[in-house]
Amino acid sequence: MRTPTAAVLxxxxxxxxxxxxxxxxxxxxxxxxxLGVQLLSIRTLPDRTDAIVEAVDAERRxxxxxxxxxxxxxTHDDLTVPAVALALHRPxxxxxxxxxxxxxxxxxxxxxxxxxxxxxxxxxxxxxxRLLGDPSFPTLVVENVVLLPGVPEFxxxxxxxxxxxxxxxxxxxxxxxxRLGEDRLAPLLDAVALAYPAVDIGSYPRFDAADHRVRxxxxxxxxxxxxxxxxxxxxxxxxxxxVRTDGP
Amino acid sequence: MRTPTAAVLxxxxxxxxxxxxxxxxxxxxxxxxxLGVQLLSIRTLPDRTDAIVEAVDAERRxxxxxxxxxxxxxTHDDLTVPAVALALHRPxxxxxxxxxxxxxxxxxxxxxxxxxxxxxxxxxxxxxxRLLGDPSFPTLVVENVVLLPGVPEFxxxxxxxxxxxxxxxxxxxxxxxxRLGEDRLAPLLDAVALAYPAVDIGSYPRFDAADHRVRxxxxxxxxxxxxxxxxxxxxxxxxxxxVRTDGP
Numbered sequence: 001m002r003t004p005t006a007a008v009l010x011x012x013x014x015x016x017x018x019x020x021x022x023x024x025x026x027x028x029x030x031x032x033x034x035l036g037v038q039l040l041s042i043r044t045l046p047d048r049t050d051a052i053v054e055a056v057d058a059e060r061r062x063x064x065x066x067x068x069x070x071x072x073x074x075t076h077d078d079l080t081v082p083a084v085a086l087a088l089h090r091p092x093x094x095x096x097x098x099x100x101x102x103x104x105x106x107x108x109x110x111x112x113x114x115x116x117x118x119x120x121x122x123x124x125x126x127x128x129x130r131l132l133g134d135p136s137f138p139t140l141v142v143e144n145v146v147l148l149p150g151v152p153e154f155x156x157x158x159x160x161x162x163x164x165x166x167x168x169x170x171x172x173x174x175x176x177x178x179r180l181g182e183d184r185l186a187p188l189l190d191a192v193a194l195a196y197p198a199v200d201i202g203s204y205p206r207f208d209a210a211d212h213r214v215r216x217x218x219x220x221x222x223x224x225x226x227x228x229x230x231x232x233x234x235x236x237x238x239x240x241x242x243v244r245t246d247g248p
Numbered sequence: 249m250r251t252p253t254a255a256v257l258x259x260x261x262x263x264x265x266x267x268x269x270x271x272x273x274x275x276x277x278x279x280x281x282x283l284g285v286q287l288l289s290i291r292t293l294p295d296r297t298d299a300i301v302e303a304v305d306a307e308r309r310x311x312x313x314x315x316x317x318x319x320x321x322x323t324h325d326d327l328t329v330p331a332v333a334l335a336l337h338r339p340x341x342x343x344x345x346x347x348x349x350x351x352x353x354x355x356x357x358x359x360x361x362x363x364x365x366x367x368x369x370x371x372x373x374x375x376x377x378r379l380l381g382d383p384s385f386p387t388l389v390v391e392n393v394v395l396l397p398g399v400p401e402f403x404x405x406x407x408x409x410x411x412x413x414x415x416x417x418x419x420x421x422x423x424x425x426x427r428l429g430e431d432r433l434a435p436l437l438d439a440v441a442l443a444y445p446a447v448d449i450g451s452y453p454r455f456d457a458a459d460h461r462v463r464x465x466x467x468x469x470x471x472x473x474x475x476x477x478x479x480x481x482x483x484x485x486x487x488x489x490x491v492r493t494d495g496p
Contacts, residue, residue, distance in 0.1 A: 013450055016287040017419070018277040019465065020452075025292070029266040039264040041299070044273070044290040047450075051289070075434045075451040076441045106431070118434035151455060171265070183354070186323045186366035193324045202261055202295075203323040204268075207399060217267065 003221060004037045004168050007059035010044040011052055011071040011080050012150060023152045024069040031159065036168035036221070037065070047071060052083035060087070060144055065166065067159075070150025072140075074118035084145055085126035092124040099123035101136050133161025172223040174230045177212035177243040181205070185214055188236045196229040198222065212243045251469060252285045252416050255307035258292040259300055259319040259328050260398060271400045272317040279407065284416035284469070285313070295319060300331035308335070308392055313414065315407075318398030320388075322366035332393055333374035340372040347371035349384050381409030420471040422478045425460035425491040429453070433462055436484045444477040446470065460491040 008028050014020040025042045032039050040063050045051045052071070059066045071080030085092050102122055103115045129147075131138035139158040140147040146162060148155045178185060182205050193201050202217040218229045226247075234242065256276050262268040273290045280287050288311050293299045300319070307314045319328030333340050350370055351363045377395075379386035387406040388395040394410060396403045426433060430453050441449050450465040466477045474495075482490065 013448060014452060014465075016277060016290065017448075017467070018274070018281045018287075019450075021274050026266070026269050029264060033266045039266075040294060042264065042290075042292040046288060073451070073453065074430050076438050077450055110429070116431040119431040151453070153455070181358070182322050183364040183367040190324050200261060200265075202267075202325055203321070204262065205321060205399070207401070217262075219265070 004064040004166065005040050005062070006032050006037050006065040006067060007040050007063040008042045009052070009055050009059065009066065009068045010042065011047060011068060012044065013047045013077070015044050016046055024148070024150065024155050027152065027156060028067055028069070028159065031163065032166070033171065035163060035166045036170050037166055047077040047079055049079050049083045049086070052080055053087045056084055056087035056145060064144060066145045067148055068145065069148050069155055072122070072147055072149050074122050081122075081125060081147060084142065084147060088126055088143055088145070090126040090128060090142065093127045095123050095125040095129060095131070097131050097135060098125060098129075098138065098140075101131075101138060104136055132165075133158070169221050171219055171221060172226045173247050174218045174226050175246040176216040176218070176230070176233060177245070178214050178216065178237065178241050179212060179243055180237070180241045181213050185216070188233065189216065191236065192218075192229055192233045195232060196220075196225060198225050199229040201229070252312040252414065253310070254280050254285050254287050254313040254315060255311040256287065256290045257300070257303050257307065257314065257316045258290065259295060259316060260292065261295045261325070263292050264294055272396070272398070272403050275400065275404065276315055276317075276407065279411065280414070281419065283411060283414045284418050285414055295325045295327055297327050297331045297334070300328055301335045304332055304335035304393060312392060314393045315396055316393065317396050317403055320370070320395055320397050322370050329370075329373060329395060332390065332395060336374055336391055336393065338374040338376060338390065341375045343371050343373040343377060343379070345379055345383060346373060346377075346386065346388075349379075349386060352384055381406070417469055419467055419469060420474045421495050422466045422474050423494040424464040424466070424478070424481060425493070426462050426464065426485065426489050427460060427491055428485070428489045429461050433464070436481065437464065439484065440466075440477055440481045443480060444468075444473060446473050447477040449477070 008025055010022050010025050015022045029039055043055055045055055068080050071078045102119055106115050107113050126142045129140050129142040133139045139161040148158050199218050199220045204215045218226050220226050256273055258270050258273050263270045277287055291303055293303055316328050319326045350367055354363050355361050374390045377388050377390040381387050387409040396406050447466050447468045452463045466474050468474050
């Protein structure tokens with residue numbers, strides 16, 4: 001089975017203008033990793049239709065799943081849903097179960113059974129959108145695009161409604177902490193990277209008072225590949241270079 | 249004068265795989281805002297040449313400045329410099345002042361006056377790269393692309409060497425906190441957004457126990473535009489809807 005992939009699009013002027021620090025990208029990065037999904041990119045975009053259409057169009061072709069965050073409310077700066085419809089060449093149509101979910105939520109919050117017009121617009125969804133999970137707070141999925149809200153608590157609830165459908169075998173990670181600088185380490189890593197192309201090898205130098213100068217990460221889905229690459233790297237280190245290893 | 253714009257490309261598998269939380273995107277977002285530069289996008293990319301080339305090529309055409317973060321070290325996963333050279337159609341050439349800076353730094357850290365081969369590779373830069381600021385720790389700029397390191401302390405130092413060249417008049421921001429929900433607020437914001445197209449208007453709902461249900465932000469470079477849009481919005485609010493205002 002091929003490793004499923006994902007792209008995250010955070011729609012929000014408030015993040016680009018540093019009014020708010022994005023929580024949704026890091027949350028989705030962590031959860032997707034736990035679920036064995038490889039995240040290919042996180043893009044923070046302005047509240048502009050052209051920017052959202054272009055990013056959805058590019059990412060939906062290369063990733064198994066595209067997650068959008070934000071821009072799904074009733075105001076003029078909520079442009080994600082019509083932009084996704086444009087990117088997928090699907091008309092916006094009234095989704096009756098969504099209209100009922102919005103009406104019930106409005107009544108619960110305000111006591112008023114009549115949904116105002118701007119909120120009714122939130123039931124206009126790309127044709128063919130599927131509503132998953134709790135019908136009163138559904139997760140919206142159209143083709144491989146998942147439309148999540150920007151409010152972090154709501155995003156998490158809606159993501160978790162879909163999470164069981166995403167799960168794939170976990171990544172296996174080994175870490176090697178060394179006293180060598182990257183200068184000395186580079187040719188050793190080149191050799192291991194060449195011999196084990198299925199293993200992702202990262203090299204993270206430090207310049208503080210830690211007990212190591214570089215942390216090397218070795219990661220793949222097949223634990224044997226990780227173990228073999230780890231063994232090859234350890235065998236190539238000069239005496240005294242190793243501080244410790246973690247995992248896999 | 250047109251508002252200068254920027255795009256940030258964070259190169260790092262470690263962020264996408266949730267091993268590290270990116271600090272550089274939020275730092276650059278905050279500093280660029282303070283400097284009056286409009287940030288158009290932040291993309292977190294994998295350590296892959298094709299992904300970096302494509303992103304540099306797209307962003308350098310639409311932004312005044314493109315900042316890359318990470319991928320400038322000596323190991324196999326440091327691909328940003330050759331990828332920028334490819335995106336700009338410039339050959340990689342040995343940069344003598346960079347070679348001297350690297351040699352001096354290596355000597356300071358290790359006592360060894362001979363620079364190892366992998367570190368010498370870090371002096372291969374796109375032809376025409378300019379070295380700005382402290383010659384022993386220069387900021388690398390080629391065309392409108394600024395190549396910053398991934399280590400946050402170093403990124404900050406190198407960014408600040410360039411910051412005075414970026415500065416533009418500041419953004420002016422007013423905030424309006426209201427008791428209305430977005431449902432009721434939407435048509436009022438539509439009217440203000442239409443009447444003041446130069447003002448960026450954001451609407452941020454809350455669903456907790458705060459004293460307001462929505463924060464509206466009004467932002468532009470011209471303080472008069474912000475004040476007029478603010479006045480128009482306040483005049484349109486129904487009695488009792490306003491909690492308070494901040495700024496401009």
